[in-house]
Amino acid sequence: MPELNAHLERAFYERPTIDVARDLLGQILVSETPQGRTAGRIVETEAYRGADDPASHAARLRTGRVEAMWGEPGIAYVYRSYGIHAMLNVVTEPLGTTGAVLIRALAPLVGVDLMRIRRGLGEERLLCSGPGKLCQALAIGLDLHSTDLVTSERLWITPGASPRDVSLSGRIGISRGQDHPWRYWITGNPHVSAHRRAQSSAE
DNA sequence: ACCTGGATCTTCT
DNA sequence: GAAGATCCAGGTA
Numbered sequence: 001m002p003e004l005n006a007h008l009e010r011a012f013y014e015r016p017t018i019d020v021a022r023d024l025l026g027q028i029l030v031s032e033t034p035q036g037r038t039a040g041r042i043v044e045t046e047a048y049r050g051a052d053d054p055a056s057h058a059a060r061l062r063t064g065r066v067e068a069m070w071g072e073p074g075i076a077y078v079y080r081s082y083g084i085h086a087m088l089n090v091v092t093e094p095l096g097t098t099g100a101v102l103i104r105a106l107a108p109l110v111g112v113d114l115m116r117i118r119r120g121l122g123e124e125r126l127l128c129s130g131p132g133k134l135c136q137a138l139a140i141g142l143d144l145h146s147t148d149l150v151t152s153e154r155l156w157i158t159p160g161a162s163p164r165d166v167s168l169s170g171r172i173g174i175s176r177g178q179d180h181p182w183r184y185w186i187t188g189n190p191h192v193s194a195h196r197r198a199q200s201s202a203e
Numbered sequence: 204a205c206c207t208g209g210a211t212c213t214t215c216t
Numbered sequence: 217g218a219a220g221a222t223c224c225a226g227g228t229a
Contacts, residue, residue, distance in 0.1 A: 046210070060226085061226080080222095081210065082209065082223080083209090083221070083224075084212075087210060089210085104210085130212070132212060133212075173209090173210050174210055175208095
């Protein structure tokens with residue numbers, strides 16, 4: 001297993017959201033808790049921008065936790081979806097401008113047994129194959145909102161191998177702004193989310 | 204105060 | 217393929 005302690009630096013996140021979403025594929029998300037370490041390779045992401053993106057929370061709101069989308073690049077924007085699931089985003093673009101990348105799926109790498117316990121499931125392919133699933137598997141909750149992934153020892157992203165092929169399509173689970181091909185995943189990877197539209201319109 | 208609409212996942216049939 | 221779980225913030229009153 002490679003060293004996972006290195007952190008991607010702020011400059012990586014301080015770029016156009018689209019570029020960060022694509023370049024996050026293959027990098028490794030690491031979560032450290034008293035129970036142990038869990039980590040997985042990022043295999044699926046989505047880009048969300050600002051006022052020009054009707055699907056982005058930042059297009060409608062600038063209150064409460066959404067304020068984080070204007071914040072320092074590299075911090076976590078975590079919110080609750082459907083009353084149940086936590087969603088992990090990484091803030092992009094320079095301070096004062098909006099943008100974030102939703103982490104949608106991981107390939108489990110470290111602490112797979114701990115993930116199984118947290119998820120109550122055995123099958124590895126289902127542990128992190130969706131944005132709510134991976135937050136449960138890595139114990140990422142609303143308490144980690146605003147965590148700085150550049151400096152945190154609780155949650156961070158470490159460099160991994162670049163994927164060979166990347167596919168893209170419209171985003172998932174939203175009603176507006178589907179026309180933009182801002183969902184990225186590693187072509188052929190079995191750990192991408194199992195949504196019906198997951199197979200559509202590759203590259 | 205009440206209502207509504209979600210960047211989802213599981214468990215049914 | 218459909219429903220249920222269940223939180224949060226905005227809009228409307």
